[in-house]
Amino acid sequence: MTGQDAVNTAKAFNDRLDFDGVVLTKLDGDTRGGAALSIKTVVNKPIKFVGTGEKMEAIDVFHPTRMSDRILGMGDVVTLVEKAQEQYNEEEARKLSKKIAQNKFDFNDFLAQLNQIKKMGNIKDLVGMIPGVGKAMKDVDIKDDAFKHIEAIIQSMTPAEREKPELINGSRRARIAKGSGQSIQEINKLMKQFEETRKMMRMMQDKGAMMKMMKNMPKMPGMK
Amino acid sequence: MFDSLSEKLDRAFKVLKGQGKITEINVAETLKEVRKALLDADVNYKVAKQFTDTVKEKALGQQVLTAISPSQLLVKITHDELTSLMGGETADIKLDSNPTIILMSGLQGSGKTTFTGKLANHLKTKRGKKPLLIAADVYRPAAINQLHVLGEQIGVEVFSDAESKDPISIAKRGIAQAKENGNTVVIIDTAGRLAVDEAMMNEIAALKKRN
Structure with missing residues (x-):
């Protein structure tokens, strides 16, 4: 109707x-x-x-104002921030930032972050709330299960591998690929993305490096 | 949700790109596109017409500042008008009476029962209320079960009486129970009905009046 x-x-x-x-x-x-x-x-x-x-x-x-923002393609940052705040847990955030500082951000944290984003709602809606992005992304089909294969890969790792991604060598990659039903290339891609996320997160804490980071933003996981 | 409307409005404003000032002609052209976009989005014809008229009036009377382009100015006016069209201010739900009684009404299949659950969840988690749901849909057998399942999911009590076929008495007893147990919000989920169904409309009107 x-x-x-x-x-x-x-x-x-x-x-x-x-x-x-x-x-x-x-x-x-x-x-x-x-x-x-x-x-x-x-x-x-x-x-x-x-x-x-x-x-x-x-x-x-x-909210009428926010709705007209969205209709006119200006995004809706206020709602986006509110949604993020709902999921935000101060204690966890502190733990996480400590881990990042020690370069101990691991696949378990990565998975937790993914879950947090997922809890915020439909990914396409979320992306649409970022000003300007909604229009650019309207033809890109972001499926709700965009993170699924990433989850599958991480869940195919042993607990030791998740905590110490350095462990993952060629034969382990082959096993993870089999376990998650993904190709080895996919595993390699995720490993690379993960390394970049790790690097970026450390830079975020180091304010001087922020500018450098802006220049070579890594691609967001799950988007092609 | 407004993808195609957004896109068409965007195209409409492109007409003004590169134009130095707002004139009767270029505004009329843009607004024609805006009106088309609104009508395509199934906005009421009178509303769309009135909307573009107001925007036009405001746009032509505006002093254009040198710093902003006409298309930006028109986007701003459109934004303000869209906002006021949708009610302007955010209309918060009134929750001051104790208990606040909310009666859901609408067509079959419009999502009343699901929304009853959502609203209860919202009021419980974000407003710190203690809701009670009343299953007053006596016509669809699964509705009562559906509400019970939803209630369990979100941890909210549900009042129902599968024996009774009288929504008014169910609602009355439900509200009495809510008062006893100190629930601060009561949400009554009613059966879906068509606005032309006289008997059903009388029933819900009576339900509203009696409670």
Whole structure:
């Protein structure tokens, strides 16, 4: 049900019930968001929430300004930051930064980071909230399981390998490839990405090196 | 969710690229595209027309600062108007009465039961409320189960009575239980209904009035 239908229904319900507010559900599946724009004028009741998925967490308070930011392709940094904050755990962050300082960031941490991003919601939506990126990425298909093969690779490593990635030699790579159902090239790619992430993270802590890092940003994992 | 609308609006504003000032002609051209984009997104015709008229009026009356280009200015005006079209301010949910009673209503399959769960989860985790869900959908047998499963997932109590076929009495008893147990929010999940279904609409109107 889209646009006009939704508005007409809302009007009919409002005539009988005089409700307080509207909720837009299934906004993830519907590309035509016309209802959001017409409902206020026709029914004169505010939109309070939007539902954007099947999960119990897929609910957002409706902010008109942020919505117009998104419609006009300006991204929605405020929501992005809020989502990140929800997942942020101070103690874990402190532990992590200590590990990075000692160059002990390992695959377990890598996996934990991936999970945190995943918990923030649909990856395509998240990317769309970064100003300018949404437009650039609209033809790129980022699947929700973009991280799956990375997870599979990491989960095929032994605990020792996860803690000490240096251990991973040629024959171990072959085993990991078999275990995760990926090619050796994929394993090599991930190992390289991981090394770069490690390097970048150390540089982040060392402010002087920040500028250097900006120049050769490594590619984000999971994107082709 | 607004992919195609965003794209079309973007294209509309390109018309103004490179133009030194806002004139009646180039604004009219851009706004024609904007209106098309809105209509394609299934925005109500009257709303779209009114929207572009307001933008036009504001755009022509504006002093263009030398620092910003006309297309930027028009984007800004459009942004402001879109915001006010969607209500302007963020409308927060009212939760001051104790218990706050929320009645869900809507068509079949519009996601009421799922949203009931989501809302309860939101109120519980982010607002520190203690919700009680009432399963008042007596027509769809699975609805009560669905609500129980959702309630279990998010750790929220659910009141239901599979025996009763009277949503009003279920709701009444549910609210009584909420008051007893100190729940601060009550969300009533009702059966989906068409707005033209007179009997069902009477039922929900009565449900609203009685509680």
